[in-house]
Amino acid sequence: MKLGELDTPALILDRGRLMANLTRMSARAKHHGVDLRPHMKTAKSADVARLATAGHSGGITVSTVKEAEYFAAHGFSDITYAVGIAPDKLVRIAALQAAGARVCVLSDCSEVAREIGVRARALDACFDVLIEIDTGDGRAGLAPESETLIALGRILDDAPGTRLRGVLTHAGQSYGCRDVDAIRTVAETERAGAVRAAERLREAGFPCPVVSVGSTPTAVHARTLEGVSEIRPGVYTLNDVFQAQIGACDLADIAVSVLATVTGCQRARGEVIIDAGGLALSKDRSTAAGPHDVGYGLVVDAACGDSLPELHVARVSQEHGVVAAPRGQMPFEALRPGTRVRVLPNHACFTAAAYDAYHVVDGTAGAPDQVIGVWPRVNGW
């Protein structure tokens, strides 16, 4: 099947770009002597996970229990569920463990930690637990110097149904950086905070083999990962316009795009309409806070070249995307109704989540418009 035969909107994955992204991150992990535990919340695909874990321990990170179930069913048996656990979810985690997977859960809360122990007894299970550390993201997690850290370590180490595995942090504030130096500073804050928390737990007599850090920007630009055991980047697999803008990748590294069709034009306003709207692209507006706002995505030609520079999806409604051009210079002749374009997403994790599968092409191969595979995704919870 050719790209031109696909119904639009459709989610396109460029295998050549994907492989280059995976190879680069794998090399970075090896350079730093840490394990790569890729976060599959972005790609949500067993095909991608197999490629992304090649040459590493095989461990992965997930953001939902449904991802954990999907990846376990596809042979991944070392899974970190890196979102604070709601105790009611432990029933499904226990079922995965009974089927042979090892699923590590996360908390920053003494009350939850105790409840994990209670549920473990009720379920006749034992849960591996990481303590979440906040190294500046301001979302969840304990500060590295928090008094609660030691108390939490003790609860997890004492209870027969819980096993303290270590600490985990996500320096999400790296998404607020606007240049590589700023990312490097955040990366060092992330590393140092996680290592310090681990040291405090060890000094208090608790085991702490895992020191897990990760975000794509910090994984790409960290100068050192001394004391870290693993990194968990995710969006690097696909990349997106926002990551390119903050310096975590180049535009040419974006492996995912939405194939769309022009349905009409508004010549007086200098706009064309495409059939990829707010559902097909997501309403993520990451680049609104970036150096260059591209609305809901950057529009390129269907071969995913760069021949339509600076066209972007300026507005969306549910199934309409309104494409605008810089200074109103819309190339109407190149965008007649029926023409196909691709939209590079603001935020790959959100755009991809609207689709059940990737249509895979390889822009680096001889037939860039040939669909060489359909790779399913796991959405939902």
Place this chain on the structure above:
Amino acid sequence: MKLGELDTPALILDRGRLMANLTRMSARAKHHGVDLRPHMKTAKSADVARLATAGHSGGITVSTVKEAEYFAAHGFSDITYAVGIAPDKLVRIAALQAAGARVCVLSDCSEVAREIGVRARALDACFDVLIEIDTGDGRAGLAPESETLIALGRILDDAPGTRLRGVLTHAGQSYGCRDVDAIRTVAETERAGAVRAAERLREAGFPCPVVSVGSTPTAVHARTLEGVSEIRPGVYTLNDVFQAQIGACDLADIAVSVLATVTGCQRARGEVIIDAGGLALSKDRSTAAGPHDVGYGLVVDAACGDSLPELHVARVSQEHGVVAAPRGQMPFEALRPGTRVRVLPNHACFTAAAYDAYHVVDGTAGAPDQVIGVWPRVNGW
């Protein structure tokens, strides 16, 4: 099954509220003497469509070909696909028609209109077509006084494979209104523009039986629909916080919500974390431009009362929602880890799209926490 047994996040539909919403809109259509062709882009559910069309012609509106296919498979045979048609999609439309459905398509473009005729011959089909009119939304459509309107009517009327059915408009600018009077003004602009376009087509000798208008705010508040044949509101089925803010419904009319679980708290910041983030709630930020910004949704208790007023999801990442309270007065004791809450969405169409099904309850019945059904949704394209 009880609400408390559901995995979170989950999409909850209150049947009592839904029925009240449907009954009100049905009465409005009858009051105005117009047909109700509900837009199923919001609910995307055959169960809802059956209830919403009761007492009317049975016609529905859809926003994707996949919706058309799904609803046709569930017995709906009079379908308007109210997004400008990309000619490549006509293969699937023709297949639906061959199976017995009547699917009316839409365009505002002479080039597309001619191509519909070409495809009709190639597919041995005949397509009903509506001309899209722009009555102030500034998205797609021709102005009511546009010269192209008559030319387009002629193309559609002349070709053997196309049948001009009339005009369709969507006054999406009603979403920019902030009070009922403003909505009434938009409703009249919408009505008058559609009627004027239809008159011009008829004066030029073309048939124009369909004069289709619609948006929830204008359908709710229009003073007259003189000359209109049908209305196509959609979000009124579920309603949302944004519709309540602009006066198209009350907060108590919101029939859809996301059930979520508290996973932790950040006492120093006065925040709790829930397991409904940007994917579970969508990144729609409609209320950012409304009279009262509720972030990514309004948080209420699990029984969907109003006992947690003004709590809202202030920030999201992919699977985290950060709940903030007015003046930092977070009721931590009511929101201990493991507690369930519901989030009323900014924009029902976008939030619901993340889920494959509704878990149905009935808050007006004796057992409001009883799940009385699971109603599938159709997502994707």
